[in-house]
Amino acid sequence: MPILARYLRRQHEGLRWKVEGLPERELRMPRTPTGTNLLGLLKHVSGVEADYLGSCLGRPFEEPLPWMDAEPDDDMFAAADESVAWVLSLHERVRAHAEATIEALPLDAPAHVPWWGEQADTTMGRLLVHLTAEVARHAGHADILREQIDAAAGQRPGIGDLAHRDPAGWAAYVERLRAIAEATPGE
Numbered sequence: 001m002p003i004l005a006r007y008l009r010r011q012h013e014g015l016r017w018k019v020e021g022l023p024e025r026e027l028r029m030p031r032t033p034t035g036t037n038l039l040g041l042l043k044h045v046s047g048v049e050a051d052y053l054g055s056c057l058g059r060p061f062e063e064p065l066p067w068m069d070a071e072p073d074d075d076m077f078a079a080a081d082e083s084v085a086w087v088l089s090l091h092e093r094v095r096a097h098a099e100a101t102i103e104a105l106p107l108d109a110p111a112h113v114p115w116w117g118e119q120a121d122t123t124m125g126r127l128l129v130h131l132t133a134e135v136a137r138h139a140g141h142a143d144i145l146r147e148q149i150d151a152a153a154g155q156r157p158g159i160g161d162l163a164h165r166d167p168a169g170w171a172a173y174v175e176r177l178r179a180i181a182e183a184t185p186g187e
Helices: 003-019 025-027 040-050 084-104 116-118 126-152 167-183
Strands: 110-112 121-123
Touching: 003 040, 003 084, 025 040, 040 084, 084 116, 084 126, 110 126, 116 121, 121 126, 121 167
Parallel strands: none
Antiparallel strands: 110 121
């Protein structure tokens, strides 16, 4: 498996970890002014990957994803009839399809991304780079959202990228940052 595929897989693992172990209400709850929510991030990433490593490479994902062509942002939340189990399962099925595509095609396999305009003709290698950046971006969003819910932070279970502090240590650290910010003159 190309190193690009391993990096993409790790980003998916991190994103998925942020969704696991929370009640459904917490996963669906919009947590930003634009409605960003954990379950929606996983659904969105699944749809995007199904397109890029599916139809763009002539290997369409076998299930229709009607929200991808519906109203804007319909892929950014799970509808009432789309359960957590269903979104998790969709993510697994899309990942299996993507991994099969990666195994079947070389990095220089031709790809066509209609929504990329003049740069629509590309390669699977470029799609893997693009997807890794896309999933990493959303995994970062999920990391912040999850930290706001229950303080779970880091790339993946057991692989944190933060200093080791107990809750009191974190509170002191945050207070230090707050004091610096409050002492800074406003504009």
